[in-house]
Amino acid sequence: MIDSPLIKLDHISLKRQQQSLLSDVSLSLIPRQIMTIIGPNGAGKSTLIKIALGLIKPDSGSIFRQANLRIGYMPQRLTLNPLMPLSVERFLTMASPSKQNIANALELTGISHLRKRPLHNISGGETQRVLLSRALLSDPNLLVLDEPAQGVDISGQTELYELINYLRDTLGCAVLMVSHDLHWVMAQTDTVICLNQHVCCHGHPEHVSNDPAYLSLFGRRHAEAVALYQHDHDHQHDIHGDVVCEHRHHD
Incomplete structure (x- = not known):
């Protein structure tokens, strides 16, 4: 079929x-x-x-x-004001208020340990995983x-x-x-x-x-x-x- x-x-x-x-x-x-x-x-x-x-x-x-x-969409890059105090969790909350959904997405992408870290204080690879986590919050097919x-x-x-x-x-x-x-x-x-x-x-x-x-x-x-x-x-x-x-x- x-x-x-x-x-x-x-x-x-x-x-x-x-x-x-x-x-x-x-x-x-x-x-x-x-x-x-x-x-x-x-x-x-x-x-x-x-x-x-x-x-x-x-x-x-x-x-x-x-x-x-x-659809879960991951853009090329994340551009933020480095002076903005935004944690990984807070950034993801802007896409979904569900803490359980956020926890699941971070676990799937292997970055649960970054949950409370400031976005401006993580590596390029970690930032891409955060963006990928955000794309997963919609439970995409x-x-x-x-x-x-x-x-x-x-x-x-x-x-x-x-x-x-x-x-x-x-x-x-x-x-x-x-x-x-x-x-x-x-x-x-x-x-x-x-x-x-x-x-x-x-x-x-x-x-x-x-x-x-x-x-x-x-x-x-x-x-x-x-x-x-x-x-x-x-x-x-x-x-x-x-x-x-x-x-x-x-x-």
């Missing part, structure tokens, strides 16, 4: 000041699927996300959202993540993408994500959309990384490096990215 899409965009186009931002873009996301939008700067990735969220209206095309769709590893070091990126995969498996939600971190994304994504105002190519990461349109945008050397990083997940991870069990078969 084929799952009905949670969200579907058909032939979306958008212009601003006679400049085409998106042209005839379509995508369809089903439950529990991780879909990642990649592409160069200015490709329209964040614009497409905002259209999917209903924040921007396209010039043409249609958008379908499932009737019971609950669709997580929309715009550059979730923004400002996070390489080690933190690995843990964060493992966490996103863990949340998909644990909550049963779908994930629509924008990212520049091709090495990490290609190892964790079910479907990739390569965008450059239009859809250059799409499909399974292995298929996309060998597509001429992808190679034209990112270069063969980079594609080969990404291919080396890809691996089959025959094991599971906890929220910190550590392997918790393995089932390996040796020749």
Whole structure:
């Protein structure tokens, strides 16, 4: 049985000041699927996300959202006045008054210990986990993540993408994500959309990384490096990215 899409965009186009931002873009996301939008700067990735969220209206095309769709949105970055005395808990309370919901979200993202910490006194990786916690407060069946590893070091990126995969498996939600971190994304994504105002190519990461349109945008050397990083997940991870069990078969 084929799952009905949670969200579907058909032939979306958008212009601003006679400049085409998106042209005839379509995508369809089903439950529990991780879909990642990649592409160069200015490709329209964040614009497409905002259209999917209903924040921007396209010039043409249609958008379908499932009737019971609950979306958790994580923006690229958090900009706050450093002089504002705002704790992690207080920040999350602005999105949900339920202390139990906040506690659950912080536990899922592995940062319960930061609950009382000031927001301006935590690391970049911790800040991204706070934003991810905020996205979880709506009990989403669709997580929309715009550059979730923004400002996070390489080690933190690995843990964060493992966490996103863990949340998909644990909550049963779908994930629509924008990212520049091709090495990490290609190892964790079910479907990739390569965008450059239009859809250059799409499909399974292995298929996309060998597509001429992808190679034209990112270069063969980079594609080969990404291919080396890809691996089959025959094991599971906890929220910190550590392997918790393995089932390996040796020749």
